[in-house]
Amino acid sequence: MKRVLIFSLLTISVIFSACQKVIDVDLNSADPKLVIEFLLGDSMAPYTLKLTRTVDYFDGGVVPQVSGAVITLTDDLGNSEQLTEVQPGRYITGFTQAVAGRTYFLNVTVDGETYSATSRTPSEVPLDTIYGEYVPPFFGNVAGYVTTAGFTDPAAEVNYYRQRVYINGELQDTAGIFYLVDDRLSNGRYLQFPLFPIFAELNDTVEVEMWSIDKPAYDYYTTLEDIATDGGAASASPGNPVTMMSGGALGYFITGSVSRARYVVQ
Amino acid sequence: MYLSIKRLFTGVFCVLGFAAQAQNSTVSGEVRDASTGESLIGVVITMAGKPSMGATSNAYGFYSLTLPQGQVTLVARFIGYENDTQRLNLTSNQKLNFNLKPIGKDLKAVEITDTKENDNLTKPQMGTTKLDMKEISVIPVLLGEKDILKTIQLLPGVKAAGEGNSGFYVRGGGADQNLILLDEATVYNASHLLGFFSTFNSDAIKDVTLYKGGMPAEYGGRLASVLDVRMRDGNDKQFGVEGGIGAISSRLTIDGPIVKEKGSFIISGRRTYADMFLKLSPDSTLNSSKLYFYDLNAKLNYRLGDKDRIFLSGYFGRDNFGFAETFGFDWGNATGTLRWNHIYNDKLFSNTSLIFSNYDYRINLTAGENTFGISSGVKDWNFKQDFHYFPRNGISIKTGVNVNYHTFLPGKVTAGEASSFTPTEFDLQYALESAVYLQNDHQINPRLAMSYGIRVSMFNILGNGNVYRYDGEGNVTDTTNYNRGEIVETYYGFEPRFSMSYLINEKNSVKFSYNRSQQYIHLLSNSTTSTPTDLWIPSSVNVKPQTGDQIAGGWFHNFKENMYEFSSELYYKTLINQIDYRNGAELTLNENVEGELLSGKGRAYGAEFLIRKRKGKLTGWVGYTISRTERKFTQINDNTWFPARQDRLHDVSVVAIYQLGEKWTFSGAFVYYTGNAVTFPSGRYTVDGLTVPYFTERNGYRMPDYHRLDFGATYYPKKANKRWKRYESNWNFSVYNIYGRQNAFLINFRESATNPDQTEAVQVSLFRWIPSVTYNFKF
Numbered sequence A: 001m002k003r004v005l006i007f008s009l010l011t012i013s014v015i016f017s018a019c020q021k022v023i024d025v026d027l028n029s030a031d032p033k034l035v036i037e038f039l040l041g042d043s044m045a046p047y048t049l050k051l052t053r054t055v056d057y058f059d060g061g062v063v064p065q066v067s068g069a070v071i072t073l074t075d076d077l078g079n080s081e082q083l084t085e086v087q088p089g090r091y092i093t094g095f096t097q098a099v100a101g102r103t104y105f106l107n108v109t110v111d112g113e114t115y116s117a118t119s120r121t122p123s124e125v126p127l128d129t130i131y132g133e134y135v136p137p138f139f140g141n142v143a144g145y146v147t148t149a150g151f152t153d154p155a156a157e158v159n160y161y162r163q164r165v166y167i168n169g170e171l172q173d174t175a176g177i178f179y180l181v182d183d184r185l186s187n188g189r190y191l192q193f194p195l196f197p198i199f200a201e202l203n204d205t206v207e208v209e210m211w212s213i214d215k216p217a218y219d220y221y222t223t224l225e226d227i228a229t230d231g232g233a234a235s236a237s238p239g240n241p242v243t244m245m246s247g248g249a250l251g252y253f254i255t256g257s258v259s260r261a262r263y264v265v266q
Numbered sequence B: 001m002y003l004s005i006k007r008l009f010t011g012v013f014c015v016l017g018f019a020a021q022a023q024n025s026t027v028s029g030e031v032r033d034a035s036t037g038e039s040l041i042g043v044v045i046t047m048a049g050k051p052s053m054g055a056t057s058n059a060y061g062f063y064s065l066t067l068p069q070g071q072v073t074l075v076a077r078f079i080g081y082e083n084d085t086q087r088l089n090l091t092s093n094q095k096l097n098f099n100l101k102p103i104g105k106d107l108k109a110v111e112i113t114d115t116k117e118n119d120n121l122t123k124p125q126m127g128t129t130k131l132d133m134k135e136i137s138v139i140p141v142l143l144g145e146k147d148i149l150k151t152i153q154l155l156p157g158v159k160a161a162g163e164g165n166s167g168f169y170v171r172g173g174g175a176d177q178n179l180i181l182l183d184e185a186t187v188y189n190a191s192h193l194l195g196f197f198s199t200f201n202s203d204a205i206k207d208v209t210l211y212k213g214g215m216p217a218e219y220g221g222r223l224a225s226v227l228d229v230r231m232r233d234g235n236d237k238q239f240g241v242e243g244g245i246g247a248i249s250s251r252l253t254i255d256g257p258i259v260k261e262k263g264s265f266i267i268s269g270r271r272t273y274a275d276m277f278l279k280l281s282p283d284s285t286l287n288s289s290k291l292y293f294y295d296l297n298a299k300l301n302y303r304l305g306d307k308d309r310i311f312l313s314g315y316f317g318r319d320n321f322g323f324a325e326t327f328g329f330d331w332g333n334a335t336g337t338l339r340w341n342h343i344y345n346d347k348l349f350s351n352t353s354l355i356f357s358n359y360d361y362r363i364n365l366t367a368g369e370n371t372f373g374i375s376s377g378v379k380d381w382n383f384k385q386d387f388h389y390f391p392r393n394g395i396s397i398k399t400g401v402n403v404n405y406h407t408f409l410p411g412k413v414t415a416g417e418a419s420s421f422t423p424t425e426f427d428l429q430y431a432l433e434s435a436v437y438l439q440n441d442h443q444i445n446p447r448l449a450m451s452y453g454i455r456v457s458m459f460n461i462l463g464n465g466n467v468y469r470y471d472g473e474g475n476v477t478d479t480t481n482y483n484r485g486e487i488v489e490t491y492y493g494f495e496p497r498f499s500m501s502y503l504i505n506e507k508n509s510v511k512f513s514y515n516r517s518q519q520y521i522h523l524l525s526n527s528t529t530s531t532p533t534d535l536w537i538p539s540s541v542n543v544k545p546q547t548g549d550q551i552a553g554g555w556f557h558n559f560k561e562n563m564y565e566f567s568s569e570l571y572y573k574t575l576i577n578q579i580d581y582r583n584g585a586e587l588t589l590n591e592n593v594e595g596e597l598l599s600g601k602g603r604a605y606g607a608e609f610l611i612r613k614r615k616g617k618l619t620g621w622v623g624y625t626i627s628r629t630e631r632k633f634t635q636i637n638d639n640t641w642f643p644a645r646q647d648r649l650h651d652v653s654v655v656a657i658y659q660l661g662e663k664w665t666f667s668g669a670f671v672y673y674t675g676n677a678v679t680f681p682s683g684r685y686t687v688d689g690l691t692v693p694y695f696t697e698r699n700g701y702r703m704p705d706y707h708r709l710d711f712g713a714t715y716y717p718k719k720a721n722k723r724w725k726r727y728e729s730n731w732n733f734s735v736y737n738i739y740g741r742q743n744a745f746l747i748n749f750r751e752s753a754t755n756p757d758q759t760e761a762v763q764v765s766l767f768r769w770i771p772s773v774t775y776n777f778k779f
Helices: A002-015 A215-228 B002-021 B133-138 B148-152 B274-279
Strands: A019-023 A034-040 A048-053 A070-075 A080-082 A084-087 A090-092 A103-110 A113-120 A127-135 A144-152 A160-167 A180-182 A190-200 A205-213 A250-255 A257-264 B024-033 B044-047 B050-056 B062-068 B070-077 B084-090 B098-100 B128-131 B158-160 B168-170 B178-182 B205-211 B225-231 B240-245 B249-259 B263-272 B290-304 B308-323 B327-345 B348-367 B370-392 B395-415 B429-443 B448-462 B465-470 B476-482 B487-505 B508-519 B521-524 B535-538 B546-559 B564-581 B597-613 B618-632 B650-660 B664-673 B683-687 B690-694 B706-715 B728-736 B746-751 B759-765 B770-778
Touching: A034 A103, A034 A113, A034 B683, A048 B683, A103 A250, A113 A250, A127 A190, A127 A205, A127 A257, A144 A205, A144 A257, A160 A190, A160 A215, A180 A215, A205 A215, A205 A250, A215 A250, A215 B690, A250 B683, B024 B070, B024 B084, B024 B370, B044 B062, B050 B062, B062 B070, B062 B370, B070 B098, B084 B098, B128 B133, B128 B148, B133 B148, B133 B205, B133 B706, B148 B205, B148 B225, B249 B290, B274 B290, B395 B535, B429 B535, B521 B564, B690 B746
Parallel strands: A034 A250, B024 B098, B178 B225
Antiparallel strands: A019 B759, A034 A048, A048 A090, A070 A080, A070 A103, A084 A090, A103 A113, A127 A144, A144 A190, A160 A180, A160 A205, A205 A257, B024 B062, B044 B050, B044 B070, B070 B084, B128 B205, B158 B168, B205 B225, B240 B249, B240 B770, B249 B263, B263 B290, B290 B308, B308 B327, B327 B348, B348 B370, B370 B395, B395 B429, B429 B448, B448 B487, B465 B476, B487 B508, B508 B546, B521 B535, B546 B564, B564 B597, B597 B618, B618 B650, B650 B664, B664 B706, B683 B690, B706 B728, B728 B770, B746 B759
């Protein structure tokens, strides 16, 4: 829906030949906030948690890493482990992996402040189709093969998904598009959509992984997507993504079940 | 004490008794354009030598004036027309029509003869502006598409919604708080092409009146303003053709009599043709793409004898946007009005209208066998009965009822077998919006005039399907199922309207007004520009009706024999039950959209100044507004007052029109305003390698100040052909943003393309030096 509007706006801008220039804007400075990034999958442990802080918008440097945090991960069966800091701001799990149906609790203590978050892991939904389609160049886009991965949405539950694409083993940067889908208007249907604009070439190996996630995670990603590409300029009231952390931290704690499918472009 | 009360009574008795003592008769009739037979709205008819004895023609050109018997001379005056003076010996009730001759290009007619042209001082209405359609045709606009909505934006108190946008804000209200009427039918989305053009084809329009305050009781349903647009009736004397060929569109209007001087018709169309050029492209995706809009206005009217007249008018407009065979998006309004005017007697005029209004949009996607469509809209069936009663000189009473049946289609998803989507139709929502009103325009004495009235409005939400209730977090707490037609909830409101003017002397007057209005339907829109998918929703158990109160006071001054008009108005406005959205609100195709809404309050205040020169070779105005518009929501900015998006401290507009001889008219328009309040990030952070903006407050920053100068010239060639005596034409040239100011349309915050650790603000600007040429003709 939103994409339709953006597309229309883009077309209009092209027609009226909009002009762009970098300008100086005087922005206030903001008190630094803790940022937590932790995506916990169901295989391929260990998983990494990143701790950083916000900086002023026009601060020229990289974001600061946060060391010395005490981080525990607990599940609803009472299993618990403490994450280990392997380099400044990077903390890894032991053998904990997300298990469908369980709920996980994350606790981060840094500089005497405590932040916590909860995530439930939904069941895996298998991808059963994957293919590429050749898309000719238009509007300045390069030509290439666009991948589509399909699956059947389970009718009995409310589902939320996110797809990610690897080409030759490398996670593709999608400039703020998260390939999110829910089953609000598609419950129980066969779902597939082209992962545009990720282009693969002949003989590339393309793998799609699909994360089944819970509603807070989906809401987080959709609200992040709203502001990630253009700073929210197209919205009348841009805001921070929905909060997943108690204690006033930014970022996310998301667990999910992952299914995968791959093909070689021919 | 006793004495003063007695004196007061005597005074009142004198005022009321004056008319009763003399022998009176009523003169009534219609005011028309002498060349076309069009009825004229708002023509002032006064008794020569006694300017307080007067009447104004109503929306159908009818007037009624009760005067002492004897020799009287009546003068009818109207902007752009020569005065029509008629003498009569009034001995009994009498019918008298005025036929006003339009002032041609011949400037000699614009002599300052009448010194009583100070209606702007003596009428109690404040914040009311009537647009001169001739002015609209020469004021320069974007791409030469003359546009009433863009012209009203040049008035103080009215602000453009954005660069080149036809949306507007009035005195701190939102774009959805303007009631836009075309022949009494609500136009729900008055813009084309994402707001760059309005739905009004000026060729088909006779009269435009904007009420930004002191709204008469006959109007209701929106908080900020009423824009009452009336279509032309068509020439009932002879056939005429009129049209224009412009940079982006062409127009054609045909009008003429059905039966001479009894009935006439008009049909007027406009279509853009940007997509015609796409057809020339060799690229198959481009040449099968569509991007156009059209408007079609049509109207018929017929007089059944002296006392009855019927009208049928309609408007259809649509935008069509398509990309190859895969994507289609179209939206538009359709309205229809069936009207019956009846004159019961010299003093009682009646209008009965049956009005239809519809707005909808459709989106279609086709990818092989996979088809998918979305549609949504709103539809009204509206019945109106108005009486206009003129019991005696100085009193003009309007009363009526209005019943409007709304049907809302929140959303419908169609999908083919192979589609990923489930065909879904959200429950239609029904509501009945009704009102009764009573209003009196009362000339108490030659100096003091009042207009007072009340509107009582009611809104019944009618059942059909599930009604949800939400907690403070927007979660559903209760679901109740209602049968079709069952009353779910009823809201009502008393809306007092009052305005008065006191004429201090021939050159000065002061005015005051207070009014309250209720708004029962709401527009959900979360983007910076008007979009076709903006959704109208009715009030509900969760969404309360909006209420607005406005008080205003003003000083009006004319000088140099009414050549210049100066006005200053101060206003203060409070708004309750205003709508905003939760973070990340999903507004389209969401059954629980009401859970995404926040409710808060608003206030707006300001001062507006206008100097206007109405006569002479150079005409135009300078307007300046200083104002504040704020909102307060529990969940936003810690429940403190924050500036609304349309909050602009300063707003200046200058319009000048200069007539050089008989062949050229030059015009210029300059606007300057403080940038909108906007939300910018204060910090940034990194998530999954992406740079993410960190916001600390809503609307805490400002867009850069906006300014622009437009220039226009109209050339009227000499009539070349003697056989084509009636053929008139002109060339209109204009340049939009002549000094090429790069005004900010958007400011994007993003990673620098060259260094991902650096961030930058990128300003997007749209229109600079946009020239256009339009050829207009008429015969």
